[in-house]
Amino acid sequence: MRRADRLFQIVQHLRGGRLVTAQKLGTWLEVSERTIYRDIADLQSTGVPIDGEAGVGYMMREGFDLPPLMFTRDEIVALVAGARMVRAFGGAAMARAADEALVKIGAVLPDTEKDRIARTEIHTPMWVVSDAAREAIDLIERAIEKRQVLT
The missing domain is CATH 1.10.10.10 (Winged helix-like DNA-binding domain superfamily/Winged helix DNA-binding domain)
Incomplete structure (x- = not known):
C-alpha cells in the first residue's frame, strides 16, 4: 500500500x-x-x-472533514440512486439537499461516469408526494434531529 x-x-x-x-x-x-x-x-x-x-x-476530534472522498463506481451509482429517491419521496428540505448533492456529484464526475449515472433509473410509483406531505416530513425530520416528541 x-x-x-x-x-x-x-x-x-x-x-x-x-x-x-x-x-x-x-x-x-x-x-x-x-x-x-x-x-x-x-x-x-x-x-x-x-x-x-x-x-x-x-x-x-469532531468536526474534521476530509475532502475529497474517493468513491467506487458502484458507490457513486448507489449515492445517486439514493439521492434521487430522497428527492422523490423526502421532505422539501431533504429534497433540496439531495438536488444539491447530485449537482456536486455531477460536477466532479468524468464524462464516462456521467453517462452511466444518466442511464441509472429509479422507477417510482405513479403517485407524487404533495407539498403538505413534504412539509409534514420536514416537521418530523426536525423533531427527530432535536429529539422532540410530536403529538
Whole structure:
C-alpha cells in the first residue's frame, strides 16, 4: 500500500470517534506500530486534529472533514440512486439537499461516469408526494434531529 493511501486509511479509521491504538492500526494496515507513530505525527503536523499518545491510543476530534472522498463506481451509482429517491419521496428540505448533492456529484464526475449515472433509473410509483406531505416530513425530520416528541 502506498504511504498516501495508508495516511488516508488512518484518517478514515480515526473518524469513527473511538479510541484506536497504534497496534490495532498497524495490524489493520499490515505495518509496524513504529510506522503508525510516524504517520500519526506527520498527520498531526499537517493540521489533522488527532488527539492521543503512544501506548494509549488515538482519536480524531469532531468536526474534521476530509475532502475529497474517493468513491467506487458502484458507490457513486448507489449515492445517486439514493439521492434521487430522497428527492422523490423526502421532505422539501431533504429534497433540496439531495438536488444539491447530485449537482456536486455531477460536477466532479468524468464524462464516462456521467453517462452511466444518466442511464441509472429509479422507477417510482405513479403517485407524487404533495407539498403538505413534504412539509409534514420536514416537521418530523426536525423533531427527530432535536429529539422532540410530536403529538
